[in-house]
Amino acid sequence: MTIAATDTMRRLIPSVKLGYSLDQEFYVSDAVFKADMDAIISRKWLVAGHISRIPNKGDYFLFKVGAEQIIVIRENETSVRAFFNVCRHRGSTICSAESGNAPRLVCPYHAWTFGLDGALISARLMPEDFNKAENSLFACHVRVFHGLIFINMSEDTPDDFDATFGDMGPILAYQGIDTARIAYAGSYPTTANWKLVVENFFECYHCVPSHPEFCSMHAPETLVAVGAGPSSGPADAIADFAPKVKAWEDKAAALGRPVGTIDEAPESSHLRLLMQRMNKEGRASETQDGTAPAPLMGKRTAPDGGRMHLSFSPFSQIVADDHFAILFQFTPRGALETDVEMIWLVNGDATEDQVDIEKMTWGYHATTTQDKVITENNQTGIKSSRYQPGRYSDQEGSVMKFQKWYLNQFSAA
Numbered sequence: 001m002t003i004a005a006t007d008t009m010r011r012l013i014p015s016v017k018l019g020y021s022l023d024q025e026f027y028v029s030d031a032v033f034k035a036d037m038d039a040i041i042s043r044k045w046l047v048a049g050h051i052s053r054i055p056n057k058g059d060y061f062l063f064k065v066g067a068e069q070i071i072v073i074r075e076n077e078t079s080v081r082a083f084f085n086v087c088r089h090r091g092s093t094i095c096s097a098e099s100g101n102a103p104r105l106v107c108p109y110h111a112w113t114f115g116l117d118g119a120l121i122s123a124r125l126m127p128e129d130f131n132k133a134e135n136s137l138f139a140c141h142v143r144v145f146h147g148l149i150f151i152n153m154s155e156d157t158p159d160d161f162d163a164t165f166g167d168m169g170p171i172l173a174y175q176g177i178d179t180a181r182i183a184y185a186g187s188y189p190t191t192a193n194w195k196l197v198v199e200n201f202f203e204c205y206h207c208v209p210s211h212p213e214f215c216s217m218h219a220p221e222t223l224v225a226v227g228a229g230p231s232s233g234p235a236d237a238i239a240d241f242a243p244k245v246k247a248w249e250d251k252a253a254a255l256g257r258p259v260g261t262i263d264e265a266p267e268s269s270h271l272r273l274l275m276q277r278m279n280k281e282g283r284a285s286e287t288q289d290g291t292a293p294a295p296l297m298g299k300r301t302a303p304d305g306g307r308m309h310l311s312f313s314p315f316s317q318i319v320a321d322d323h324f325a326i327l328f329q330f331t332p333r334g335a336l337e338t339d340v341e342m343i344w345l346v347n348g349d350a351t352e353d354q355v356d357i358e359k360m361t362w363g364y365h366a367t368t369t370q371d372k373v374i375t376e377n378n379q380t381g382i383k384s385s386r387y388q389p390g391r392y393s394d395q396e397g398s399v400m401k402f403q404k405w406y407l408n409q410f411s412a413a
């Protein structure tokens with residue numbers, strides 16, 4: 001971190017009161033955002049997109065995070081590469097379109113030309129002693145895992161990917177994420193700090209007042225006992241709900257579903273989460289009338305009646321049921337700006353006729369549109385001179401855990 005960012009965090013962190021929302025500066029300050037970028041966002045594995053976006057050699061898309069732009073590009077049939085969108089000549093961006101196909105990466109400014117492996121192929125009229133080999137594009141760590149393209153912008157060796165995420169493989173395989181196709185994509189850019197977007201996603205205290213559609217798709221007891229994570233609700237509600245979950249897990253496991261829970265501690269690197277629960281009784285899917293909007297997904301031969309929330313990190317999540325999966329990407333762009341993207345995935349061989357997009361997107365499109373509004377309202381209020389950190393409820397356990405994880409990231413500061 002820069003000295004300014006480090007000094008800011010050293011000043012702010014000791015005054016944080018656990019059990020309360022954070023001080024104003026955490027949600028508005030450019031210095032804190034810089035610290036967040038350096039200590040957290042640049043060092044985590046982030047899902048940049050689904051592999052089906054770049055099926056052919058040279059297909060690329062831009063993934064924008066903070067001030068960075070990452071070119072995610074297919075090098076060949078087996079390799080996906082990621083580069084910082086920064087020319088090694090005088091620093092122009094190379095790709096300006098959000099997506100496209102490029103047989104070579106040609107800078108529009110003075111036409112330096114790079115291969116799909118990032119190597120500088122040609123640079124006109126350069127001095128004799130210019131060394132092309134020293135002027136490759138800056139690479140970004142990249143890993144394709146079950147069809148999801150993860151990037152990591154760390155300048156150091158990042159957390160070992162397989163050690164961090166390997167145990168999530170079976171449930172992603174069961175859901176058929178690698179062979180899924182994108183049925184619909186929605187964008188909900190939110191004028192708020194990324195931590196407010198995440199905190200909102202990690203609690204369901206707001207579900208009843210804010211989300212009529214979401215609540216209609218879920219039993220009231222799951223809203224309280226489950227909310228937004230295995231440890232997000234009051235302990236007695238979780239205990240009451242446990243036998244019902246166990247009964248469903250036994251049935252789902254018999255159908256081949258890898259059941260189980262991941263609920264990582266604030267000391268973990270990515271604060272991962274895997275929560276699997278049954279649908280509201282009488283409902284096959286998370287839709288308005290409860291009927292399925294698309295064919296069964298993945299390895300299922302019969303519906304198991306479950307839904308899951310899988311979190312790779314606070315930035316990248318999947319919500320899925322028997323028939324569709326939604327990839328949520330929360331991508332910080334600035335202190336007061338967060339990209340919220342949702343990608344609805346269906347089984348890879350589901351035809352257009354078999355997928356009712358309106359039905360499939362009804363619940364979570366409404367919910368995320370509402371979340372954008374309430375999160376922006378939260379940000380606006382936090383900017384006031386009268387904002388003070390407020391006390392968390394018994395239904396905001398996951399927010400408190402996220403906050404501890406967040407603060408832990410600066411422990412070396």
Ligand code: FES
Nearest residue numbers: 087089090107110
């Ligand atoms: S800045 Fe790219 S070729 Fe000059």
Ligand SMILES: [Fe+2]
Nearest residue numbers: 200211367371
């Ligand atoms: Fe919400």
